[in-house]
Amino acid sequence: LKQIGDVYQERPDLILEAWPAVIGPQLALMTRALSFKEGVLTVIVNNSTLHSLLTVKEKQRILAAFKAKFPRVSFNNILFRIG
Numbered sequence: 001l002k003q004i005g006d007v008y009q010e011r012p013d014l015i016l017e018a019w020p021a022v023i024g025p026q027l028a029l030m031t032r033a034l035s036f037k038e039g040v041l042t043v044i045v046n047n048s049t050l051h052s053l054l055t056v057k058e059k060q061r062i063l064a065a066f067k068a069k070f071p072r073v074s075f076n077n078i079l080f081r082i083g
Helices: 002-010 012-023 048-069
Strands: 031-037 040-045 077-082
Touching: 012 031, 012 040, 012 048, 040 048, 048 077
Parallel strands: 040 077
Antiparallel strands: 031 040
């Protein structure tokens, strides 16, 4: 099982591909997972309103969803960037 976690650390593209399923179709249209390095997922968002909403209200829910979907991967943080 540890090897499965290692695969996701070595292949962050698998985490990035899961972003739309985790965030949901409506928010997926306005966001894009950019990178996953050292347990930190970086996500580009369309505007400052969405940035604020995701940072303040949704961040913990999204982290919990990723941890449930990938229990062997260490998710430390999500950084939202406007872009």
